[in-house]
Amino acid sequence: xxxxxxxxxxxxxxxxxxxxxxxxxxxxxxxxxxxxxxxxxxxxxxxxxxxxxxxxxxxxxxxxxxxxxxxxxxxxxxxxxxxxxxxxxxxxxxxxxxxxxxxxxxxxxxxxxxxxxxxxxxxxxxxxxxxxxxxxxxxxxxxxxxxxxxxxxxxxxxxxxxxxxxxxxxxxxxxxxxxxxxxxxxxxxxxxxxxxxxxxxxx
Amino acid sequence: xxxxxxxxxxxxxxxxxxxxxxxxxxxxxxxxxxxxxxxxxxxxxxxxxxxxxxxxxxxxxxxxxxxxxxxxxxxxxxxxxxxxxxxxxxxxxxxxxxxxxxxxxxxxxxxxxxxxxxxxxxxxxxxxxxxxxxxxxxxxxxxxxxxxxxxxxxxxxxxxxxxxxxxxxxxxxxxxxxxxxxxxxxxxxxxxxxxxxxxxxxx
Numbered sequence: 001x002x003x004x005x006x007x008x009x010x011x012x013x014x015x016x017x018x019x020x021x022x023x024x025x026x027x028x029x030x031x032x033x034x035x036x037x038x039x040x041x042x043x044x045x046x047x048x049x050x051x052x053x054x055x056x057x058x059x060x061x062x063x064x065x066x067x068x069x070x071x072x073x074x075x076x077x078x079x080x081x082x083x084x085x086x087x088x089x090x091x092x093x094x095x096x097x098x099x100x101x102x103x104x105x106x107x108x109x110x111x112x113x114x115x116x117x118x119x120x121x122x123x124x125x126x127x128x129x130x131x132x133x134x135x136x137x138x139x140x141x142x143x144x145x146x147x148x149x150x151x152x153x154x155x156x157x158x159x160x161x162x163x164x165x166x167x168x169x170x171x172x173x174x175x176x177x178x179x180x181x182x183x184x185x186x187x188x189x190x191x192x193x194x195x196x197x198x199x200x201x202x203x
Numbered sequence: 204x205x206x207x208x209x210x211x212x213x214x215x216x217x218x219x220x221x222x223x224x225x226x227x228x229x230x231x232x233x234x235x236x237x238x239x240x241x242x243x244x245x246x247x248x249x250x251x252x253x254x255x256x257x258x259x260x261x262x263x264x265x266x267x268x269x270x271x272x273x274x275x276x277x278x279x280x281x282x283x284x285x286x287x288x289x290x291x292x293x294x295x296x297x298x299x300x301x302x303x304x305x306x307x308x309x310x311x312x313x314x315x316x317x318x319x320x321x322x323x324x325x326x327x328x329x330x331x332x333x334x335x336x337x338x339x340x341x342x343x344x345x346x347x348x349x350x351x352x353x354x355x356x357x358x359x360x361x362x363x364x365x366x367x368x369x370x371x372x373x374x375x376x377x378x379x380x381x382x383x384x385x386x387x388x389x390x391x392x393x394x395x396x397x398x399x400x401x402x403x404x405x406x
Contacts (some may be wrong), residue, residue: 090310110333111314113294127396130335138331152355157399194328196360 004079006070008086011035011042011104012047016173017180026177027184031077034070036089039165052083053076060088067095074099081183083176084138093140101190102139106176108168110134110150115143120165120174127153131164133172135179137190146195148179150189204235204387209290211246214238214245216288216309219376220383221252230387235271239292244357255280261292271299275277277302284386286379287341296343304393306341307386309379311371313337313353316382318346323368332358334367336375338382342395349398350384351391 005014014033020026030170036058042197047055047172054073058066071094074082084105096103109119110132116122123131132152137145151171182188208217217236223229236249239261249256257276261269274297277285287294287308299306312322313335319325326334334356340348354374358367385391390401 027292048350110274110313110316110331112329112331125396126315127398128313128315129350130355132333132355146333152333152335193328195330 001076001080003028003072003180004031004077004082004110005033005085006034006082007035007040007042008037008088009040009042009086011045011085012039013034013172013176014042014083015045017083017085017177018045018051018126020177025183027044028081028180031079032073033037034073034157036066036087042085063090063092064094067092071095071098081180082138083180085176090142091140096138096140101137104148104176104179105133105136105138105143105145106172107136108165109144109162109174110152111136111147111192118161120168121161123155124159124161124164126168131155131168132174133168146190146193148182148195148197168177173178204231204283204383205281206231206234206383207234207239207277207280207285208241209285209287210236210245211240211291212237212243212245212289213274214243214248214288215372216308216379217245218248219284220256220286220288221248221381223380226311229384231284231383234282235276237300239269244287252395254270266293266295267297270295274298274301284383285341286383288304288379293345294341294343304340307337307351307379307382308346308348309375310337310339310346310370311354311375314339314346314350319365321402324364326358327362327364327377334358334371336371336378338378340398349393349396351398351400353377354378 007014021028030051033051033053035055038055043053047183056069082099082103111134126166130152132150134150135148139145153168182197189196210217224231233254234255236256238258241258246256260270273371285302285306314337317325331356335353337353338351342348356371385400392399
């Protein structure tokens with residue numbers, strides 16, 4: 001399976017996916033890393049690993065026009081699955097239709113709680129005792145779409161945004177590759193909003 | 204600590220609290236069980252255990268008028284802490300002010316996800332992979348108020364509302380008594396929406 005990864009910043013989830021592939025925990029290949037920001041630190045990580053990168057600046061472009069550039073670039077690289085890793089733009093219906101049930105995102109909360117920006121801060125300010133992270137299929141709405149996998153993370157009394165974010169990030173790095181591997185093994189079925197993962201039938 | 208428990212139906216969380224007291228896991232006493240429905244099965248459970256019960260029918264009464272009757276009855280029994288256990292009415296600000304930070308509720312979801320009725324069905328239909336239950340302080344809004352404790356519960360691919368509800372209920376029965384015991388031991392501080400539990404200092 002050929003992955004196209006979209007980042008806007010560090011893309012630490014991109015790096016975790018690359019590591020899972022290197023450790024043969026994930027049978028996939030990163031075909032292209034695309035960022036909408038020229039200065040994304042994730043670009044250097046990709047280049048060091050010999051992964052093709054492309055900067056497609058979003059400034060000044062309408063969403064649909066931008067998304068067409070993205071789709072073209074992803075299709076040029078024969079991408080089967082698009083993985084958002086800290087990509088800070090909402091995707092248009094045009095984009096989503098180009099990759100039906102083939103776009104994933106990871107979000108640092110147990111959705112539907114705390115969608116949008118600063119999910120960890122939202123969780124702390126709401127005073128929840130358990131938060132987590134979610135890998136979900138992407139539709140044209142924010143942090144919506146059927147949920148593939150979630151991990152729970154405790155909130156501690158003395159947590160700051162930084163300590164809580166770090167604890168959640170460790171889980172993100174684990175579940176994103178697991179979710180992609182489910183798709184690689186063709187074990188995923190979607191019925192409405194419910195996503196089922198067939199049992200692993202390997203011996 | 205003298206507890207007043209409000210139920211509308213079976214009140215299985217009331218029974219779990221009574222069991223925790225009997226097993227000396229909870230240093231409290233149930234002063235009164237009040238229901239707004241004459242046929243509540245929980246009444247028989249209370250009577251069998253020799254716990255005082257009172258039926259205060261809500262039909263035909265304005266919320267504030269009804270809540271005044273509740274407050275009177277609870278104060279007559281010197282109640283320190285009010286525990287809602289499947290009590291199907293929203294409480295007025297009058298009630299909440301009569302027991303400041305002394306009214307608890309348990310809800311079968313990881314709030315703020317899935318407030319209101321049928322939280323387990325909401326979770327299944329949304330397709331979350333993790334849900335749970337929440338003990339929170341009660342304010343005059345629905346399933347709002349600072350959170351004392353939460354427990355996470357996995358959602359399985361073949362879950363029905365019944366199987367998921369049963370798995371959540373087992374956790375409810377555990378965390379409600381734990382939350383009450385935190386208050387008995389005076390270990391709880393509330394800062395805005397964040398509730399902190401001091402370390403247990405017993406040897």
